[in-house]
Amino acid sequence: DIQMTQSPSSLSASVGDRVTITCRASQGIGNNLGWYQQKPGKAPKRLIYTASGLQSGVPSRFSGSGSGTEFTLTISSLQPEDFATYYCLQHNSYPWTFGQGTKVEIK
Amino acid sequence: EVQLVETGGGLIQPGGSLRLSCAASGFTVSTNYMTWVRQAPGKGLEWVSVIYSGGSTHYADSVKGRFIISRDNSKNTLYLQMNSLRAEDSAVYYCARGFNGPLGDWGRGTLVIVSS
Numbered sequence: 001d002i003q004m005t006q007s008p009s010s011l012s013a014s015v016g017d018r019v020t021i022t023c024r025a026s027q028g029i030g031n032n033l034g035w036y037q038q039k040p041g042k043a044p045k046r047l048i049y050t051a052s053g054l055q056s057g058v059p060s061r062f063s064g065s066g067s068g069t070e071f072t073l074t075i076s077s078l079q080p081e082d083f084a085t086y087y088c089l090q091h092n093s094y095p096w097t098f099g100q101g102t103k104v105e106i107k
Numbered sequence: 108e109v110q111l112v113e114t115g116g117g118l119i120q121p122g123g124s125l126r127l128s129c130a131a132s133g134f135t136v137s138t139n140y141m142t143w144v145r146q147a148p149g150k151g152l153e154w155v156s157v158i159y160s161g162g163s164t165h166y167a168d169s170v171k172g173r174f175i176i177s178r179d180n181s182k183n184t185l186y187l188q189m190n191s192l193r194a195e196d197s198a199v200y201y202c203a204r205g206f207n208g209p210l211g212d213w214g215r216g217t218l219v220i221v222s223s
Binding site for chain 2 (some may be wrong): 087100
C-alpha cells in the first residue's frame with residue numbers, strides 16, 4: 001500500500017498568512033493526488049484535483065503543486081473561512097489512501 | 108445541481124448487516140465512478156470502495172469479503188451492503204462522485220454505529 005505522510009499534523013496561523021501543507025507518498029504516484037477541506041460536522045470538499053487543478057468555485061488563493069512523491073497545498077492568504085482540516089488523497093493505485101490530515105487553527 | 112443523499116445508517120449489533128443507500132440527482136450514477144469513504148468519530152478519512160461505470164469494483168482490505176458496492180441504474184442509486192459488521196466499522200459513511208479524479212462531489216454522510 002502507498003503511505004501518504006502529511007505535514008504538519010496541525011498549525012496555527014493568522015488571517016493573511018501564507019500556509020503550506022505537504023504530502024509525501026511512499027512511492028511515485030504521478031499527479032494522481034487530490035486535496036480536500038473538511039470543516040467540523042461537514043462533509044469534505046475537494047479543492048484540488050490531479051495535483052494542481054483548481055476545483056470549480058474554489059478561491060484562487062488555493063493552489064496545488066508537485067508530482068511523483070512530493071506535493072504541496074498552498075493557501076496564499078489565509079481567510080477566516082479557511083480554518084479547517086485538510087487531507088490529501090492518492091488515487092494512483094489501490095487501496096486509495098488519505099494523508100492523516102492537517103488541522104489549521106487560528107493563532 | 109448535483110445532489111447525493113445517503114441513508115440507511117443506524118445502530119447495529121456486531122455481526123449484523125446493514126445496507127446504505129446513496130440517492131443521486133443531477134447526474135447519472137451509471138456513467139460515473141462512485142466511491143464510499145468513511146470517517147470514524149474523531150478520526151481521519153478512509154477510502155472504502157469504488158465502482159466504475161463498466162461495473163468493476165475495488166475494496167479496502169479492511170472491508171474486502173464483507174462489504175459489497177453496487178448500484179441500481181433505474182433508481183439512480185448507489186449502495187453499500189455491509190455484512191459481518193465490527194465495532195471498528197463504526198463511522199460516518201460518505202458517498203462521492205468522481206469527475207476530474209475521484210471524490211468531486213460528496214453527500215452529507217450517514218452514521219453507522221456497531222455496538223451491542
